[in-house]
Amino acid sequence: MASRAGKRKGTPLNNQRQFIKNNSWIELAARWIIGLTFIYASLHKIISPADFAKIVYGYGLFPEVFINLIAIVIPFLELIAGLALIIGVYPRSAAMIINALLLAFVTVLAINLIRGHEFDCGCFSAGQSGYASSSEVTLVRDIIYLIFGMQIVLFEGNRRNCFGRIIAK
């Protein structure tokens, strides 16, 4: 008993961290935000896999035989994990998949930023310039998503369904 009481008394910072970590509304918001983002991001890749394959090629990091498979599978992984997050099917596992994807994106972007590799084939017709220069923005955005994603994974309370109703474990 004594030890449990001791545990409950934390420093204010610890309490705040606990509040964020186990707040079911923050968890639900994180699921909606990441879920919608990933579904949205998956759609144009699903619609034009050839264009996405070229982007994958452009990163200059993947073996030639795997480029098409990556371009075919990744968008559906984003779509299914995004849907699972929002609906609340296997949310923790879906968030782990999303976090793994985000980690991969961050790694790929960081490697290319560090080595100064920019792929601009000049193939992008009107209105798509500036695509290469936004790597930094994308990197920061992905890290923010990753923080949300971690909250979903670490969350220990009862989760809410997509309409906000608590579902018992």
Added chain:
Amino acid sequence: MVIQKTIKEIIILVAVSVALALVVNTFSPRGIALVGQWDVAKGVITASPAGDAAGRPEEIDSVARAKDLFDKADVLFVDARSQNHYENGHIPGAVSLPVGQFEERIEFFLNRYPPAQPIVTYCSGRTCEDSHDLAQLLSGLGFTNVRIFIDGFPGWEAEGYPVE
């Protein structure tokens, strides 16, 4: 075990994604081959290599051959890149016809050049398919003598040939 449950769930989600991806890719008209052509030494990179070989415009895969054609006065070089790229430097005498603005600009082109006009399209080299798309579009409109210079402007410039 929580870990085992999580692993099982992840496997299910990944399996569903992979299965769905392969099915959609197989039946979608925009689906791509499982393995693409991503080796620039072998030619232009593309996610869906040579499906329809018949009726495809001929590729010119050496800069020297492109130069031979360039030296023939009647061959028209057509730049498939954006207007911006064209203005920053192009093969002398080339006409700009960005593939992204094809519909707006094709009428002007049709009024100026007859179907028998020998045409060589180019873009930004082997990492770029725009010259292929443009050649396909022009062939579709009845141009009978369309070829693609696959090394494009970078290949031309690297050989030290004149640019304007």
